[in-house]
Amino acid sequence: MKNIQVIDGAENCVYDIFAATEEEFALIFPEWEDIAFIDEVRDRGNTEALRRALGSLWGRRVPKRDAQGIHGILFYQLDHKKAYYATCRDKEAANSDGSLLRRA
Template identity: 45%
Template structure:
């Protein structure tokens, strides 16, 4: 199982974490990605498949304190953020202007 944090514009700002099977995670985050936009997931796999995968995801919440890491971030309603996300949808590829010095060093080592 892999942990997926949900980032949306809900006023409750819970940014909850849910667990995905390895197979479903690979569909949500293909090609080594760890960032995805929900609307792009739907465009890529279709409404029916996205709905199937996400309905299973919503059934597996996990408390943040029990999560052993976050393996991927799924953004909803991210139109304002879209231009800032790395094209590769990989955390290590953030534009260096948007992260601090320690993150720049870490990300460079992981590319």
């Protein structure tokens, strides 16, 4: 199982973590990516498979204290964040001038 943190645009978002099977994770995050935006995930197709995967995912919340890492972040309603994640890889998050948001 891989852990996905979900971040949405709601004021009361609590940034829950959910356990995904390898298949569910691969459906949301293409190989080498660990950042996803739900509209882009939906645009890839596989609508029924995605519906089933997300339905299962929501039933597997992982309390943060029990999480053994976060393998991917799924954004809802936060399209403005796409500017920082052009490569959909967290380690490559960058400002608009191309400077990395992290040093290492």
